[in-house]
Amino acid sequence: MRKSAVTRTTLKDVAAMAGVSVATVSYVLNGTGSVSTEVAERVRAVVDRLGYRPNSMAQAMRTGRTATLGLILPDLLNPFFPGLARSVDAVARKLGYCTFLADTNISPEVEEDVMRNFVRRGVDGVIWFPATQHDTFAEFRGKIPIVVVDQDLPDYDLVLPDHWRGGELQAEHLLASGRTRIGLINGPQSVDNMRLRREGSVAAIAGRGTVVWEFEAEFDAQLSSEILAALARREMDAIIAGNDLIALSAMQAMGAMGLRVPEDVSLVGFDDIDIARFIAPTLSSVRIQLDELGELAVHRLVQLITGPADAPHRRRGVDGAGFGGSPGGVGWWEIVPAQRRPRPRLRLRPGVLQRGETFKCSQSTLE
Secondary structure, three states: OOOOOOOOOOHHHHHHHHOOOHHHHHHHHHOOOOOOHHHHHHHHHHHHHHOOOOOHHHHHHHHOOOOEEEEEEOOOOOOHHHHHHHHHHHHHHHOOOEEEEEEOOOOHHHHHHHHHHHHHOOOOEEEEOOOOOOOOOHHHOOOOOEEEEOOOOOOOEEEEOOHHHHHHHHHHHHHHOOOOEEEEEEOOOOOHHHHHHHHHHHHHHOOOOEEEEEEEOOOOOOOOHHHHHHHHHOOOOEEEEOOHHHHHHHHHHHHHOOOOOOOOOEEEEEEOOHHHHOOOOOOEEEEOOHHHHHHHHHHHHHHHHHOOOOOOOEEEOOOOEEEOOOOOOOOOOOOOOOOOOOOOOEEEEOOEEEEOOOEOOOOOEEO
């Protein structure tokens, strides 16, 4: 039995059917050269009829670009990062780029291996969410365009949410609800974003409340025996968590201890991951605008790829805060009988909780 061969339509096939030269077809497809409107329309009609698609490898050899971007993320098990990946990929596709995604499992060694693979495969540039504060890509600076997201590393183009303000918002939300004995379960303080969130919260609490205890949790959100013991002492009437996964772990632990959220203890997370909206009770959280974060990162990377090199840019203020809640409670949806209208979600703006309004910490500015 003969095997059917799949043949690829070539520029020569298009040229032959359109009655023009291969060079003319190339001019039409690339928007270069001088070609009459009638000829251009004839060539495009043949391209559509034959289903011709440009050979990306040939284009890369001709232009030195592959129209591909690398996206390096630290932990795809954290629901925050798939959302960021979706945002980056959507913007990249609109600009004509394909995105290669890599998960480093919070390992600097894997980061280095991934970057070498990306460079070897010819990606045009890389968006990097570092696993740590360590600059694992120093040897690649100047060799490939890189935009760093979320971590403040020197000598890179950066897109940075305002984490200090986000931590401040967490504390302001609890203080406005009348909670003053606050426990902190911070993320790892070895990285800037978690450190800044803690500093913002502590600054807001000073003089208005008391930090009754604070501990540090790892990115996997497993709570230590010391944290569990502090929860069991019931000294706090509110908790600020370094991210939503830590907050959800705390909620689960308190539930096992008979502590009710929010009646006994208010709880505020950070990142506004999707799963936090579907648990009962839903979780109050500071929201980072992932669409804006991804858009800024991709556009800056494309500028680096297509334009002349310039000084690294720092984009700050990619943020936003949204808290679900009820006026007498601490930021939660309330399950109510059908005859009663659900209370609207609360939004936070500086110092004031108001219904139906949205607050952005600051406008994006170029430093």
